[in-house]
Amino acid sequence: MNSDEFRIRGKEIIDYIADYMENIQDLRVTPDVEPGYLKSLLPKEAPIRAENWDSIFKDFESKILPGVTHWQHPRFHAYFPAGNSYPSILGEILSSGLGIVGFSWAASPSCTELETIVLDWLGRMLNLPNFLLPFPDEIPNGHVNGNIESSNKEELEKENDDVMIDPKPVGGGVVLGSASECILVALLSARANVLRNLKSQHPFVEDGVLLSKLVMYTSKLAHSCVEKAGMIAMVKIRLLDPDENFSLRGLCVEKAIKDDKSNGLIPFFVSCTIGTTSCCSFDNLIEVGNVCKREDVYFHVKDKYMLTKALSVDPIYLRYKEMDKAIDYRHWGIALSRRFRSLKMWFTIRSYGIEGLQKYIREHVRQAKKFESLVLGDTRFEILGKVILGLVCFRLKGPNALSQNLLFMLNDSGKLHMIPSMLEDKYVIRFCVNAEKSSDDDMIEAWELIKSYADQILKQHEEDNPPVVDSIDIPEITSKLRRMRFGISKMVSDPRINGQKKYRRTATTLRFFSDSSKYFARKCSIVEKSDEDLE
Numbered sequence: 001m002n003s004d005e006f007r008i009r010g011k012e013i014i015d016y017i018a019d020y021m022e023n024i025q026d027l028r029v030t031p032d033v034e035p036g037y038l039k040s041l042l043p044k045e046a047p048i049r050a051e052n053w054d055s056i057f058k059d060f061e062s063k064i065l066p067g068v069t070h071w072q073h074p075r076f077h078a079y080f081p082a083g084n085s086y087p088s089i090l091g092e093i094l095s096s097g098l099g100i101v102g103f104s105w106a107a108s109p110s111c112t113e114l115e116t117i118v119l120d121w122l123g124r125m126l127n128l129p130n131f132l133l134p135f136p137d138e139i140p141n142g143h144v145n146g147n148i149e150s151s152n153k154e155e156l157e158k159e160n161d162d163v164m165i166d167p168k169p170v171g172g173g174v175v176l177g178s179a180s181e182c183i184l185v186a187l188l189s190a191r192a193n194v195l196r197n198l199k200s201q202h203p204f205v206e207d208g209v210l211l212s213k214l215v216m217y218t219s220k221l222a223h224s225c226v227e228k229a230g231m232i233a234m235v236k237i238r239l240l241d242p243d244e245n246f247s248l249r250g251l252c253v254e255k256a257i258k259d260d261k262s263n264g265l266i267p268f269f270v271s272c273t274i275g276t277t278s279c280c281s282f283d284n285l286i287e288v289g290n291v292c293k294r295e296d297v298y299f300h301v302k303d304k305y306m307l308t309k310a311l312s313v314d315p316i317y318l319r320y321k322e323m324d325k326a327i328d329y330r331h332w333g334i335a336l337s338r339r340f341r342s343l344k345m346w347f348t349i350r351s352y353g354i355e356g357l358q359k360y361i362r363e364h365v366r367q368a369k370k371f372e373s374l375v376l377g378d379t380r381f382e383i384l385g386k387v388i389l390g391l392v393c394f395r396l397k398g399p400n401a402l403s404q405n406l407l408f409m410l411n412d413s414g415k416l417h418m419i420p421s422m423l424e425d426k427y428v429i430r431f432c433v434n435a436e437k438s439s440d441d442d443m444i445e446a447w448e449l450i451k452s453y454a455d456q457i458l459k460q461h462e463e464d465n466p467p468v469v470d471s472i473d474i475p476e477i478t479s480k481l482r483r484m485r486f487g488i489s490k491m492v493s494d495p496r497i498n499g500q501k502k503y504r505r506t507a508t509t510l511r512f513f514s515d516s517s518k519y520f521a522r523k524c525s526i527v528e529k530s531d532e533d534l535e
Helices: 003-026 053-067 086-098 109-123 153-161 180-200 208-210 224-233 252-261 285-296 303-308 341-376 398-412 440-464 474-495 515-524
Strands: 213-220 237-239 268-273 381-383 389-395 419-423 426-432
Touching: 053 208, 086 341, 086 398, 109 341, 109 440, 180 208, 180 213, 180 268, 180 285, 208 213, 213 224, 213 252, 224 237, 237 252, 237 419, 252 268, 252 285, 341 389, 389 398, 389 440, 398 419, 398 426
Parallel strands: 213 237, 213 268
Antiparallel strands: 381 389, 389 426, 419 426
């Protein structure tokens, strides 16, 4: 492909993406394919000779696209959204076109410096403490601390009973490929620092012995990447029970830490979550943070020196003369190769503005509350967890199988896509508000689909499990049946008893027997002549 054809095909792709986004609601949310469907549709080996673009794109439409799950679909409510705005797409195109591998400042100065700038923007947008920002503001006393003016550590510790912070400028951030990579990098950094200190205290103890004693802590509702990071780092993991609001609390963490210390283990890392994957609950950062401070346990990576030292590998072919003056993000993560991701952030933030991004988020929260109100209006359903952001966790009341079958039917239909979670041993369905242009109509349409399939599930459940009237709820019949049982027991114990009434079966009385009791009643002829005779 030459530049002339690239111009033509590039414009065609832009038009194709715009049409796709505008008409995505007409597609199935999930594909109707089975595992391995694509293997039989594509050649076993790569083509020897070049193929023309029309042929390649035709195969994309006929073979690849039918196997795509449409994450931008207005009825895709499964996972937390992967934002896909038009400015972001254009930023991605520019990033790919530039083809930068920005592992160091020298590899591409603007790639490194733009990342630092947009992360500083993001930190200010989130109202992070000033000392955590890449470019913290100076205050008159010379300390860097915008949110808490005092540099006195005692005053810092007292304010709001919050976690004591270091007023020195140690902030900064890095754009990594995923949350999984972020937690792994933080954990490895903390582990390296702790092992270094332990080795200085116990120089004759094997590294493996020290490592075997390290323990990390997180909530049972934490994302799976936290547990996976612990497995990769080869440290013990304690999955702690959250409270009734699905929040990890300080007392729970403190007890676990003290128990492990008494057993000769070394607690070193606690991971908390703001918005758990299961139900979007918030761990109590203040309580847990104070426990970590008292117990000298890493709660978050607060020192960029510790991070870069833990992951620094510096061969001669990656050195350059300005390296002492610049940030090299290759030391801030696992990968050496780094894409120009900050370009996407830069285009998106500038195109929306802070107000536009706030509106985007708040609208999703409002739509989640709308869906919550629809669920609460149907007594067959219940909601678990508080609806704080754009996630609603709901279920059919009754056995877990009801909600499980409901979710299977909805996902198999291709009209809606959601995923499950478990809260307090209850199977719940997670409903995320994802699409940028979703509306109240989408919430209503999704709810109508859910209700229609719920009708089928509950009808089948009633047919398979006919209701049995509980005798406790029918005092009069309970009394009658008790006297009948007494008569039966007398007949069984003494078959010579005379004067027993002759009984006949009546539909009125049989209503109150279960199937097995009806069979027993017919065989023993214990249903009396009439209901009046029971008196």
